Every structure is written in structure tokens, then in C-alpha cells.
Amino acid sequence: MASSITAENLRKAYGKKEVLRGVSFCIEQGETFALLGVNGAGKTTTIEIIENMRRADSGGVTVNGILGVQLQSTSLPETITSSEAMRLFCAWHKVPYRGDLLERFDMAGEYLNMIYAALSTGRKRRLHLALALCHNPSILILDEPTAGLDVEGRHALHDEIRKLKSEGVSILMATHDMSEAETLCDRIAILRGGVITKLGSPLELTASSDIQSKITVKTRGSAEYKTFSAINTADFLTEFLLKVKAENDEITDLRVERADIEDIFLEAAGGAK
Amino acid sequence: MKAIITQLVIQFKSDLRDKGILMVYYLVPMLFYAVMGGIMKTLSMDTGASLTLSITIFTVSMSAYLGMPATLVKAREQGILEAYRAAGIPSWSLPFAVIVISTLHIMIAAVIIMASAPYIFGAVLPKSIAAHLLTVLLTALCSQSLGALTACFVKKQNTMTLAAQCLFLPSIMFSGIMFPAELLPKPMQWIGEVLPATQGARLYGGACLQLLPLAVLAGITVAAFTVSAALFRKISERK
Numbered sequence: 001m002a003s004s005i006t007a008e009n010l011r012k013a014y015g016k017k018e019v020l021r022g023v024s025f026c027i028e029q030g031e032t033f034a035l036l037g038v039n040g041a042g043k044t045t046t047i048e049i050i051e052n053m054r055r056a057d058s059g060g061v062t063v064n065g066i067l068g069v070q071l072q073s074t075s076l077p078e079t080i081t082s083s084e085a086m087r088l089f090c091a092w093h094k095v096p097y098r099g100d101l102l103e104r105f106d107m108a109g110e111y112l113n114m115i116y117a118a119l120s121t122g123r124k125r126r127l128h129l130a131l132a133l134c135h136n137p138s139i140l141i142l143d144e145p146t147a148g149l150d151v152e153g154r155h156a157l158h159d160e161i162r163k164l165k166s167e168g169v170s171i172l173m174a175t176h177d178m179s180e181a182e183t184l185c186d187r188i189a190i191l192r193g194g195v196i197t198k199l200g201s202p203l204e205l206t207a208s209s210d211i212q213s214k215i216t217v218k219t220r221g222s223a224e225y226k227t228f229s230a231i232n233t234a235d236f237l238t239e240f241l242l243k244v245k246a247e248n249d250e251i252t253d254l255r256v257e258r259a260d261i262e263d264i265f266l267e268a269a270g271g272a273k
Numbered sequence: 274m275k276a277i278i279t280q281l282v283i284q285f286k287s288d289l290r291d292k293g294i295l296m297v298y299y300l301v302p303m304l305f306y307a308v309m310g311g312i313m314k315t316l317s318m319d320t321g322a323s324l325t326l327s328i329t330i331f332t333v334s335m336s337a338y339l340g341m342p343a344t345l346v347k348a349r350e351q352g353i354l355e356a357y358r359a360a361g362i363p364s365w366s367l368p369f370a371v372i373v374i375s376t377l378h379i380m381i382a383a384v385i386i387m388a389s390a391p392y393i394f395g396a397v398l399p400k401s402i403a404a405h406l407l408t409v410l411l412t413a414l415c416s417q418s419l420g421a422l423t424a425c426f427v428k429k430q431n432t433m434t435l436a437a438q439c440l441f442l443p444s445i446m447f448s449g450i451m452f453p454a455e456l457l458p459k460p461m462q463w464i465g466e467v468l469p470a471t472q473g474a475r476l477y478g479g480a481c482l483q484l485l486p487l488a489v490l491a492g493i494t495v496a497a498f499t500v501s502a503a504l505f506r507k508i509s510e511r512k
Contacts, residue, residue, distance in 0.1 A: 071352070074352055074355070077348070080283060080287045088276075088283050091275055091280070092276045092360070092361065092366075115287075
């Protein structure tokens with residue numbers, strides 16, 4: 001499968017501070033890829049280099065496709081209406097007016113002629129996403145797409161991202177939201193201090209972790225729940241089942257709490273949950 | 274071409290919804306016009322062509338220094354320029370649209386003043402309406418070139434408000450539109466000489482366009498717009 005974006009050994013310093021120290025990854029066609037990291041980890045710089053908004057000191061980026069971009073801190077003139085903004089963006093991209101996108105992102109009706117300053121944060125995000133898609137990009141870059149949104153707004157935007165993914169759009173998103181990355185993305189790269197410290201699918205990342213799983217079991221023969229910790233959950237459970245069988249006992253309840261992306265992120269960042 | 278026309282139309286429409294812009298381009302100049310016209314009429318002063326010219330130069334200076342640059346600085350401060358660039362819209366399109374539409378606002382206000390002053394305050398129409406409007410246009414472009422240049426050096430809106438006063442107040446005080454410039458101390462007269470308002474007030478002497486003020490205005494306009502464009506390119510290029 002061809003790569004939509006390939007970043008090779010990106011390096012960038014602001015003065016003496018090295019923000020990126022050799023970041024490499026590739027995003028396959030139709031893949032949703034997350035860059036996770038704390039503030040200052042280099043997410044936005046990486047994204048801006050890919051968007052051609054910033055120049056890397058060394059390394060290179062290859063983009064195979066048309067880019068659509070939603071910046072982290074983005075804005076429009078306060079008194080422009082949603083329909084005017086769409087008309088403007090479509091005119092510059094030489095495509096017909098995309099009222100369908102405004103409808104799709106629930107920006108039609110009363111919102112169509114509402115000025116930008118009067119829109120809520122959620123509506124502004126929807127509008128920016130619609131504008132980023134006006135020229136049918138095959139690759140979408142989203143920088144903190146759900147920052148500042150309420151739960152409802154976040155869910156609505158997640159649904160749209162899933163729809164775009166099902167349409168085959170490659171998506172690169174930078175986010176602080178672990179659950180967002182875990183539920184929406186095929187692969188996640190954790191950036192720390194300008195380098196990728198972990199890269200893989202959410203399952204691969206959690207499986208490769210050294211963080212112990214918490215296993216809570218109740219057997220017919222015991223009055224209370226017992227809690228165990230194990231790094232290799234499969235080995236522990238196999239052994240535990242054999243032991244229970246050997247004792248002629250029976251498991252009545254079992255709960256396994258594995259490390260999630262937040263644990264992996266904190267492990268990679270050297271913190272604790 | 275279609276894109277830039279669309280942007281100009283949208284810029285004009287969105288400006289008309291902006292109370293701040295309406296205030297700077299129309300409301301305050303018209304209030305000043307009403308007050309000054311009223312005073313001149315009450316004192317039975319010769320309103321002749323001087324009222325139209327004074328108020329028009331005031332309007333030009335206010336719009337070019339207090340209105341247009343603030344819009345540019347706001348666009349930069351709020352990340353609008355970056356959003357346009359990220360979307361593949363050329364960075365120059367926004368300042369271009371802002372300056373063109375600002376010029377249009379100035380011309381509309383100038384026509385309102387020119388057309389209404391004879392009826393309301395007994396002022397006389399300029400001998401040549403075309404020459405009068407050309408004077409306004411050239412003064413507006415020259416003033417806006419200085420406004421745009423200032424906006425290139427300023428990153429914050431509140432700093433822009435202060436910087437704009439450094440152009441606006443001398444334009445009003447030293448250009449001779451409020452009182453004769455000859456009464457001012459020499460240093461103030463010298464400062465006045467390089468201001469578009471002074472040259473604009475001299476440009477149309479009632480019969481034809483004067484050559485020297487025309488040359489000064491054209492020189493300032495070309496130089497300031499050239500430097501502004503170079504600075505703006507530097508501001509908006511990849512970091």
C-alpha cells in the first residue's frame with residue numbers, strides 16, 4: 001500500500017532548543033494516525049512541517065495526495081458568515097460551492113448566515129473541518145481537533161472523523177486526548193522530547209507494555225475476590241486456570257484490567273497514572 | 274480572478290457587519306463632518322470648498338491609519354493569515370482585499386461628503402468632481418501605504434492603536450486642514466510636509482492637480498507599498 005505521508009528523520013531547533021530530534025514515520029493510505037505527546041513534545045512542529053508552514057532544519061517529508069488542514073489555533077474574520085467562508089475557500093480551490101459539506105457538518109439552516117464570532121467553539125470546529133474538506137483532500141491533518149469541545153461536540157466530531165476514515169481519507173491528528181487516539185486511530189506515535197518513543201497500533205502498544213495487568217478473580221471455593229498483578233496476562237491466566245482445575249475449583253467471576261493508552265503514554269513520558 | 278473578486282465582495286459585505294469598521298470609516302467621520310459643518314455655518318465662516326476638503330482628508334486619515342491597519346494586525350494576531358495559508362489561500366490576498374475595500378469605503382464616504390455638503394452646509398461642489406475624487410483616491414492610497422507599513426511592524430492590536438495615533442494626529446494637526454499650517458512652529462511644518470494629508474490638501478487647488486504634491490504622494494505610495502510587500506512576504510513565509 002502506498003504511503004500518504006512519509007516523514008524522514010525530521011529535525012528542528014528553535015534557537016538552542018531542539019524540538020524535533022529525528023522524527024520518522026509513515027502514514028498509509030486510508031490510515032488514521034495519531035501523534036500523542038505532552039505540550040512541547042513536538043507534535044505541532046511536526047504537523048506544521050508536513051503542512052509546509054514551517055521548514056525543517058534537516059530531514060524530509062513526502063506527501064502523496066491533496067492535503068486538507070485544520071490548524072490548532074485557527075480563526076476567520078469575525079464578521080464572515082459560514083456560507084461566505086465556504087464560498088471563499090471554494091473559490092480559491094477552484095471548486096463549486098460546497099453547501100453539502102456545511103449540511104453534513106450540521107452548519108446549514110440558521111448557522112449558514114451566522115457570523116463567525118457568533119458561532120460556539122464546537123460550531124467553529126465543524127466549520128473549519130468542512131472548509132478543510134472543500135477541495136476533497138485525500139489526506140486530512142487535524143491539530144487538536146477536539147480541544148475545548150464539550151462531550152457532545154467531541155462525540156459529533158469523532159463520528160465525522162470515523163465517516164471520513166470509512167471514505168478512505170488518510171488522517172493525521174495531533175491530540176492530547178488518549179481515548180480519542182485509542183478509539184479513532186489505527187496507529188499511534190508517542191512523541192517525547194522530540195523523538196518518537198513508541199509507535200504501533202493501540203493493541204500493539206498496550207500488549208508491548210511492561211505495565212502489569214490487574215486480574216481480579218472469584219472462585220466457587222473462595223468467599224472473596226482475589227486480585228493479582230501480571231506482566232504477561234496470557235501466561236498468568238493459563239497457569240491460574242490449571243491451578244483452579246487441579247484444585248477441583250471453578251471460576252465464577254473474572255476481570256482483567258489491562259494497561260490502556262494513557263498508561264502507555266505516562267510510561268513513555270516517565271510519569272505515573 | 275474569480276477567487277479575488279469573491280474575496281473582495283465578501284470583504285466588503287463582512288466589513289458592513291463590523292461595528293468597529295463602520296464606526297471608523299463612516300460614523301466618526303460623519304459626526305466630525307456634522308459638528309465641523311455646523312460650527313462653520315453658525316460662525317458664518319466661508320465653507321466654500323474647504324469644508325469638503327477638510328472633512329474628506331480627516332476621513333481618509335482616520336480610515337487609513339485607525340481602520341485598515343487594525344484589520345491587518347487583527348488578522349495576523351488571531352491566526353487568520355495562518356488559516357488562509359494552511360488552506361492554500363495566498364497570504365497576499367487578505368491584505369490586498371482589506372486595502373482595496375478600505376479604499377472603496379473611503380471613496381464612498383468622500384462622495385457622501387462631497388454630495389451632501391452643498392445642501393446641508395452651503396459648501397460649493399469642487400470645480401472638477403473627477404479631480405477631487407482622484408485627489409481623494411491618491412491621498413487614500415498614499416495614507417494606506419503608510420498604514421500598511423506600520424502594520425508590518427506591529428504584532429498586537431493595542432500597540433497598533435497607539436502607533437496609528439502617531440500618524441493620525443500629526444496628519445490632522447500639521448496638514449493645515451484644521452487651521453493654517455503657517456501658524457505652526459517650523460519643525461511641525463517640516464513633519465507635515467511628509468504626510469499624505471498635507472500633500473493631499475495641496476494636490477487639488479481648485480482648477481487642476483498640482484505636480485509637486487502629486488509626485489510626493491506617488492513617491493511615498495510606491496516606496497511604502499514596496500517595503501510593506503517585502504516585509505509582509507517575510508512575515509508570512511515559512512518559519
